[in-house]
Amino acid sequence: MLPLDSGQSLPSVTIAWxxxxxxxADRSNAVLICHALTGDQYVASDHPxxxxxxxxxxxxxxxxxIDTDRFHVICANVLGSCxxxxxxATPDPATGAPLGMAFPVITIGDMxxxxxxxxxxxxxxxxxxxxxxxxxxxxxxxxxxxxxxxLERALVIASAAxxxxxxxxxxxxxRQAIMADPDWQGGQYYGSARAPTKGLAVARxxxxxxxxxxxxxxxxxxxxxxxxxxxxFGFDADFQxxxxxxxxxxxxxxxxxxxxxxxxxxxxxxxDLADPHDGRLAGAFAGARDVRFTLVxxxxxxxxxxxxxxxxxxxxxxxxxxxxxxELSAPYGHDSFLLDVPALDRLVAGALGSVF
Amino acid sequence: xxxxxxxxxxxxxxxxxxxxLDVGCGDGELMEALRAKGVDARGLEIDPANVTAAIAxxxxxxxxxxxxxxxxxxxxxxxxxxxxxxxxxTERPDLVVGELLRIxxxxxxxFPNFAxxxxxxxxxxxxxxxxxxxxxxxxxxxPNIHHxxxxxxxxxxxxxGIRVERVWHLSGxxxxxxxxxxxxxEHAIFLISRA
Numbered sequence: 001m002l003p004l005d006s007g008q009s010l011p012s013v014t015i016a017w018x019x020x021x022x023x024x025a026d027r028s029n030a031v032l033i034c035h036a037l038t039g040d041q042y043v044a045s046d047h048p049x050x051x052x053x054x055x056x057x058x059x060x061x062x063x064x065x066i067d068t069d070r071f072h073v074i075c076a077n078v079l080g081s082c083x084x085x086x087x088x089a090t091p092d093p094a095t096g097a098p099l100g101m102a103f104p105v106i107t108i109g110d111m112x113x114x115x116x117x118x119x120x121x122x123x124x125x126x127x128x129x130x131x132x133x134x135x136x137x138x139x140x141x142x143x144x145x146x147x148x149x150x151l152e153r154a155l156v157i158a159s160a161a162x163x164x165x166x167x168x169x170x171x172x173x174x175r176q177a178i179m180a181d182p183d184w185q186g187g188q189y190y191g192s193a194r195a196p197t198k199g200l201a202v203a204r205x206x207x208x209x210x211x212x213x214x215x216x217x218x219x220x221x222x223x224x225x226x227x228x229x230x231x232x233f234g235f236d237a238d239f240q241x242x243x244x245x246x247x248x249x250x251x252x253x254x255x256x257x258x259x260x261x262x263x264x265x266x267x268x269x270x271x272d273l274a275d276p277h278d279g280r281l282a283g284a285f286a287g288a289r290d291v292r293f294t295l296v297x298x299x300x301x302x303x304x305x306x307x308x309x310x311x312x313x314x315x316x317x318x319x320x321x322x323x324x325x326x327e328l329s330a331p332y333g334h335d336s337f338l339l340d341v342p343a344l345d346r347l348v349a350g351a352l353g354s355v356f
Numbered sequence: 357x358x359x360x361x362x363x364x365x366x367x368x369x370x371x372x373x374x375x376x377l378d379v380g381c382g383d384g385e386l387m388e389a390l391r392a393k394g395v396d397a398r399g400l401e402i403d404p405a406n407v408t409a410a411i412a413x414x415x416x417x418x419x420x421x422x423x424x425x426x427x428x429x430x431x432x433x434x435x436x437x438x439x440x441x442x443x444x445x446t447e448r449p450d451l452v453v454g455e456l457l458r459i460x461x462x463x464x465x466x467f468p469n470f471a472x473x474x475x476x477x478x479x480x481x482x483x484x485x486x487x488x489x490x491x492x493x494x495x496x497x498x499p500n501i502h503h504x505x506x507x508x509x510x511x512x513x514x515x516x517g518i519r520v521e522r523v524w525h526l527s528g529x530x531x532x533x534x535x536x537x538x539x540x541x542e543h544a545i546f547l548i549s550r551a
Contacts, residue, residue, distance in 0.1 A: 294411060313418055314428045322398060322416040326407040343408045350412035 002079075002114055005270075008104040011093070015118045016084025017041050017076035020060065021068030023124070030124045031066060031352070032115065032151075033075040034132030034139035037207075037264055038256055040083040043075040044068070049255045055338065065349040065356045071128060078139070079114040080106045080264050082257035086114075089190060089257050101187035106263060108135070108271045112142040116150070129153035129352055133337035134304065135264070138271050141284075141312070145273055148288040155351050157296045157344070158337040160308035161281055161315070162272035167303065170210050171265040174203030178258045187259050200258040201249030208248050213300035213333035217241060274315075281315035288316075293323040294351035296344065298336040300329075324351065359389055361529040362440055362466045362545050369464070369522075369547065370395055374435040377459060379422050379452075380442035384410030391415070398434075400425060423447045426455040434460040440545075441490075443467045443509075444500040450512060457518065457550050466545040471505035472527075473539045490542060506537055506544050513548055522547040 002010040018041040023030060033043050033056070044060040046053055060066045060073055077085040080103070088103040119127070130151050132140040137159020144154045160167075178184055181199030189195045209217075221241040225231065228238065237243040277283025293316055297309040306327045316323040328343050330336035337344065349356030359367060363386045370376060372394035378387050381399030383406045390397040399417035401407045410417040418425070422439070423446055437456040444467050446452045456463040468490040469475075478486035485495035493499070506525070513520055525532045525541035532540050 292416065317418070317428050317433070318430050320430070320433060322396075323418060324407075324411045324416045325418045325420075326404050326411060327419055328404065328408070343405075346412040347408055350414050353414055355412070 002117065004104055004110045005107040006105055010086060010104065013079065013086045013114055014084065015076050015114055017074060017118060018043065018045060020044050020073040021071050023072040027124055028126065028128060029071050030127050031071040031073050032127050032130045033060065033073060034130065034136035035075060035078065036134040036136050037268065038252070040081065041075045041077045058340065059345065059348060065345040066131070066352065067354060070354065076115055076118055078111045078264065080260060080267060082260040088187065088259035088263055098190040100190065100259060103263065105266055107267050108138045108142050109146060111267065112139050112146060116147055125150065127151045129155060131155040133157035134159055134334065135268055138268065141273055144288045144291050145284040148291055151291055153292045153351060155294045155348060156312070158298055158301050158304050158334055160304045161312050162274065163269050168269045170206060171269055173206050175262050175265060177202035178262060184258065196258045197253040200253045200256065200261060203261060204252040205245040205249040208245060210303045211333060211335045213331060215300065216331050216333055281311065282318045285316055285319050285321060289319055289321050291321060293321055294347065295323065295325040296347060297327045298330045299327055300331055301334040301336060303334040359385065361526055362543060365524050365545055366438060366440065366464045370436055376436045376438060377429065377434045378438045379426065379456070380439060381410060381417060382406050384413055384415040384417060386438070386440065387415045388413065422452055426452065426459060429459040431458055432461065435462065436460050437463040439463065440466045444502050444504055446502065449502050449504065453512065454516065457548065462547060462549045464545060464547055466543065467504055467509065469506045469541045469544050470503040471507065471538050472542050506541055509546060517551045519549045519551050520546055521549050
């Protein structure tokens with residue numbers, strides 16, 4: 001049974017996970033990687049649905065910054081998602097039909113509680129490190145706040161300790177796009193031939209813009225037209241950026257469940273580590289003095305800007321925790337944490353106690 | 357790898373197992389020497405490339421500005437604060453020294469002595485802002501916006517009621533006597549503490 005922050009509970013929970021590299025004899029080399037909103041456990045292996053390489057294959061593997069010759073890397077699909085872990089598509093044990101909106105609303109803390117249960121199951125008491133970018137960074141912070149004795153190091157990349165009004169606003173646009181799609185059918189679309197792919201695609205398009213920087217968009221697309229020399233004076237995808245976003249939106253619906261998107265975005269919106277401590281973020285880290293933190297932000301990330309990382313650093317300094325922080329310069333906006341930023345590779349390795 | 361002489365003196369003077377904040381820690385050279393002797397050393401550094409290099413070598417360093425971000429550390433967070441070769445680059449050296457002694461009871465402060473005889477001569481004979489080994493940048497692009505002499509610093513700490521526990525004077529990277537240090541020291545390291 002998994003108790004949830006909402007007061008509800010899940011009678012049984014399935015968590016799907018992948019691991020890379022060997023666990024050593026004293027079980028001290030485990031590194032947990034927490035994935036972002038639409039990520040999954042396939043951090044360094046090909047995605048079974050798309051066939052694409054793992055989402056952080058550039059960072060995780062033998063001889064890479066998170067070196068699987070040295071570390072036993074675990075990545076679990078978050079609670080509420082759709083790649084094998086319990087979520088809204090999970091069947092109701094009573095009826096056998098997918099739960100849909102009967103699945104309880106979950107939080108980042110619930111995701112982390114489920115991961116802790118997975119580690120109990122695997123017999124791993126203490127992690128060498130927990131690492132995550134974006135929503136993965138939120139889970140990493142929740143790990144440090146809720147289970148400080150179970151991790152030695154925490155690496156939080158392009159993340160925040162709370163969702164801002166702007167963050168919530170963008171998520172709400174995405175959710176409304178899904179729920180306004182007639183094919184959503186109140187969330188009970190699983191048995192039908194129709195699924196809210198249009199709504200989910202629009203949600204993804206809106207979100208995708210927030211992951212990129214304006215300069216990056218301008219450089220990549222500018223005002224260039226898509227496979228045509230003149231404007232159509234219609235509503236086709238005249239501009240390359242339109243065509244790109246439509247493609248991104250559609251491709252996303254092949255691998256992601258619309259209800260899972262609703263639940264996970266909600267979990268992120270509810271995230272505010274300071275909330276249980278009268279708004280004092282330092283209160284969340286009172287037990288985490290002995291965790292070594294490394295925080296990284298990117299100068300072009302306007303979704304989780306540097307000020308959010310600085311706020312975390314200030315809270316950590318006020319409790320005396322060892323914290324490192326740097327704002328890296330990279331052109332790719334929020335997505336920088338997934339892309340080729342060589343300084344990030346060195347930082348991640350150093351924060352893990354390796355040299356890269 | 358040999359530490360810069362002023363850093364070697366500081367590394368030697370900090371007791372093992374002390375908690376230390378190195379303000380303006382660069383790429384973490386001094387912190388590495390401190391950690392090797394068991395000191396819990398953390399750093400504050402403004403340049404992101406330096407911060408990245410220091411974290412990559414396993415140090416705990418926060419990117420920040422000594423003019424502003426010392427305020428984020430609680431009172432007595434450390435046993436020692438270190439400000440080496442940075443005082444003369446700060447906007448308000450007097451306030452920075454005050455912050456150092458708020459977050460730690462003791463602080464090492466080192467700076468190039470602007471009253472060294474070579475600088476005096478250069479100014480006297482050349483009539484131009486001196487460019488020296490320790491102050492190698494022309495006046496218009498130097499980060500050193502508050503040149504300070506050994507006597508100036510003594511005046512500052514006296515006026516603020518700060519105690520000087522120990523002073524090292526260096527000339528040509530070697531210790532020089534305290535006698536006539538105002539002329540002869542290229543470089544001074546003060547260990548100061550709250551009165």
